[in-house]
Amino acid sequence: MISNAIELAVELLKKEDIIGFPTETVYGLAGNIYSEKAIDTIYRTKQRPSFNPLIVHIKQIEDLNKVAIEIPESAKILAKLFWPGPLTLLLKKHASVPDRITAGKPTVAVRIPNHPVALSLLHQLDFPLAAPSANPFSSISPTSAEHVENYFGDKLPMVLDGGVCKAGIESTIVGFHDDEIIIYRLGAISKEEIEKIVGPVSLLNKNENAPEAPGMLSRHYAPKSTLFLTTNVLEQVKLFPNKKIGLLLFKQPEKEQDVACQIILSPSGNLQEATSKLYASLHELDSMQIDIILAERFPDNGLGRTINDRLERASKNR
Numbered sequence: 123m124i125s126n127a128i129e130l131a132v133e134l135l136k137k138e139d140i141i142g143f144p145t146e147t148v149y150g151l152a153g154n155i156y157s158e159k160a161i162d163t164i165y166r167t168k169q170r171p172s173f174n175p176l177i178v179h180i181k182q183i184e185d186l187n188k189v190a191i192e193i194p195e196s197a198k199i200l201a202k203l204f205w206p207g208p209l210t211l212l213l214k215k216h217a218s219v220p221d222r223i224t225a226g227k228p229t230v231a232v233r234i235p236n237h238p239v240a241l242s243l244l245h246q247l248d249f250p251l252a253a254p255s256a257n258p259f260s261s262i263s264p265t266s267a268e269h270v271e272n273y274f275g276d277k278l279p280m281v282l283d284g285g286v287c288k289a290g291i292e293s294t295i296v297g298f299h300d301d302e303i304i305i306y307r308l309g310a311i312s313k314e315e316i317e318k319i320v321g322p323v324s325l326l327n328k329n330e331n332a333p334e335a336p337g338m339l340s341r342h343y344a345p346k347s348t349l350f351l352t353t354n355v356l357e358q359v360k361l362f363p364n365k366k367i368g369l370l371l372f373k374q375p376e377k378e379q380d381v382a383c384q385i386i387l388s389p390s391g392n393l394q395e396a397t398s399k400l401y402a403s404l405h406e407l408d409s410m411q412i413d414i415i416l417a418e419r420f421p422d423n424g425l426g427r428t429i430n431d432r433l434e435r436a437s438k439n440r
C-alpha cells in the first residue's frame with residue numbers, strides 16, 4: 123500500500139515491522155537497527171545475502187557517536203559538508219550496533235538522508251533506520267514508490283510515499299584507512315567533489331570489492347533484458363537484426379534507426395539530470411519487454427563515472 127501517512131509509518135516501525143521509505147538517492151526497505159526481527163525481515167524480503175551489510179540512517183550529526191567510534195577528522199569534515207545528503211561514511215562501529223547490520227564487519231556504514239519525509243520520519247523515532255535499497259537483490263533500484271510497490275506490494279505493510287527520488291542513484295560510500303581515503307562505491311556525489319574537500323582519494327579496485335561468493339560476479343542493478351554498454355551504438359544495432367531493441371542514450375537520438383524505443387537521459391547534456399533518470403529509464407525499458415538494451419558509454423568523469431559503473435554492472439552476464 124502506497125501512503126503518505128507518516129504516523130502509520132512510525133507506528134509500524136515501532137512495532138518492528140519494515141516499510142518502504144523514500145530518500146533522495148533511492149527508496150529503501152527500512153527497519154529499526156536494534157530489532158532482530160526487523161533486520162531479519164529486511165534480509166528475507168530483499169533476498170539479500172547475509173554477508174552484505176546495511177546502511178544505517180541517522181537523523182542528525184549529533185547521533186553519529188551513538189553508532190560509530192574513533193571518527194577521523196576528514197570524515198567529520200565530509201559529514202559537515204555533505205550531510206544531510208548522499209554520502210555514506212564507513213566508520214569503526216560502536217559496540218551497540220548489531221553484527222547483523224554490519225554483516226560481522228568492524229565498520230558501520232552511516233548517513234543522514236536529505237529528504238523531508240525521511241527526516242521527518244527519523245525525527246519521530248528514537249532509533250536509527252537500517253535500509254538497503256528496496257529492490258530484490260541484484261535488480262534495478264527503485265526511484266519511486268510505485269517501483270517499490272511493484273517489487274514488494276504484498277510483502278510490505280506500507281510504502282511511504284515521498285515522490286520521485288531527486289538524486290535517483292545510490293549514495294557514494296567513503297572509507298578511511300590510516301591516511302588514505304577510499305571510495306567503496308561510486309554514487310550521487312562525484313569523486314571530484316570529494317577530492318575538492320579532502321584531496322586525492324582512491325577508488326576501490328573492483329576485484330577487491332568482493333564480498334560476493336565466487337560465481338555471483340558483480341552483476342547488480344540489472345534489468346530483465348540483456349544490456350550492452352557500448353561506445354558505438356550504431357555498430358551494435360546492426361548485430362541484432364531481429365531483436366526488439368531499446369537505446370539508452372546520453373544527449374542525442376540516433377537518427378533513422380529502426381529500434382523499438384530511444385530514451386535520451388539529458389538532451390542538454392547535464393550529467394546530474396542523466397543520473398537522476400537512469401534507473402527510472404531502465405524500469406521503463408523493462409516494462410516494454412525489450413530484448414536488448416544498448417546503452418551508450420558516458421564520459422568517464424564526474425557523475426558519468428557513476429553511470430558507467432552502474433551500466434557495467436547491469437551488463438554483466440547472468
Ligand code: AMP
Pocket residue numbers: 174175176177212224227229230231253254255292295306307333
Ligand atoms: P544498498 O543498501 O543496497 O544501497 O547497499 C549498501 C551498500 O553498502 C552495499 O554495497 C554494502 O556492501 C555497503 N556497505 C554497508 N555497510 C558496509 C560496511 N560496514 N563495510 C563495507 N561496505 C558496507
Ligand code: MG
Pocket residue numbers: 254255263
Ligand atoms: Mg542496493
